[in-house]
Amino acid sequence: MPTPFQILLHNFNYVCYVVLLMIGLHAMITKRNLIKKLIGMSVFSTAIILFYVSIGVNNGGDMLAGHDGRPVGNIPVLEHGIGHDAITHPETIDPRRYANPLPHVLMLTAIVVGVATLGVALAITQRVFQDYGTLEEDEILAQLNNPQENDD
Amino acid sequence: MIWQFDTLLLVLLIVAAVISLRIKDLLAASVVFGIYSFLMCLLWAVMAAVDVAFTEAAVGAGVSTLFMIATVYQTTRRSSD
Numbered sequence: 473m474p475t476p477f478q479i480l481l482h483n484f485n486y487v488c489y490v491v492l493l494m495i496g497l498h499a500m501i502t503k504r505n506l507i508k509k510l511i512g513m514s515v516f517s518t519a520i521i522l523f524y525v526s527i528g529v530n531n532g533g534d535m536l537a538g539h540d541g542r543p544v545g546n547i548p549v550l551e552h553g554i555g556h557d558a559i560t561h562p563e564t565i566d567p568r569r570y571a572n573p574l575p576h577v578l579m580l581t582a583i584v585v586g587v588a589t590l591g592v593a594l595a596i597t598q599r600v601f602q603d604y605g606t607l608e609e610d611e612i613l614a615q616l617n618n619p620q621e622n623d624d
Numbered sequence: 625m626i627w628q629f630d631t632l633l634l635v636l637l638i639v640a641a642v643i644s645l646r647i648k649d650l651l652a653a654s655v656v657f658g659i660y661s662f663l664m665c666l667l668w669a670v671m672a673a674v675d676v677a678f679t680e681a682a683v684g685a686g687v688s689t690l691f692m693i694a695t696v697y698q699t700t701r702r703s704s705d
Contacts, residue, residue, distance in 0.1 A: 571672040
């Protein structure tokens with residue numbers, strides 16, 4: 473029966489992903505500067521992407537390690553010479569030797585969408601700075617609550 | 625996946641995220657965020673996800689750092705937190 477500490481140590485990568493998620497969430501909630509909030513948002517999204525990609529990692533499991541002397545957990549690209557056989561004899565490809573490419577493909581879309589979100593958010597930040605002359609959330613809220621001070 | 629390399633990268637990743645969020649100069653924060661993205665790219669290359677790794681190197685580390693530095697030059701470098 474492993475203790476909770478041993479379970480955490482065994483799943484150290486998942487612990488790190490959750491720590492990164494919490495860093496991003498904390499920054500989004502507590503930071504007052506708008507650019508700091510956006511950095512927090514990016515940290516949050518990359519932590520989620522990291523979690524998904526780590527699901528596709530193939531360490532060989534327990535039965536495949538040293539199965540036939542060929543390496544496991546490869547980059548999911550067909551080796552030279554196998555590509556032609558793959559059309560006529562698809563059973564010659566052993567998917568257990570490669571990392572799962574499905575999370576990779578899904579997370580490629582997530583990265584691009586994340587950068588697009590960041591770009592739009594930074595453009596809005598520049599517009600806010602043009603109107604209010606500050607990037608601090610509390611100063612912007614103060615100007616919004618006292619419209620007579622906002623003379624431009 | 626070499627677990628020593630993996631652990632080292634994850635620890636450096638958390639350190640880079642914390643530094644990028646605690647530093648008061650926004651230009652320095654943007655550059656440290658670029659370092660964070662390149663570490664993430666290295667981690668994905670270790671995880672055999674090379675397509676994600678070079679997308680992150682080009683789009684995540686390159687373009688988003690560029691956007692952030694451009695925004696800092698258009699606005700202000702000072703930050704209260």
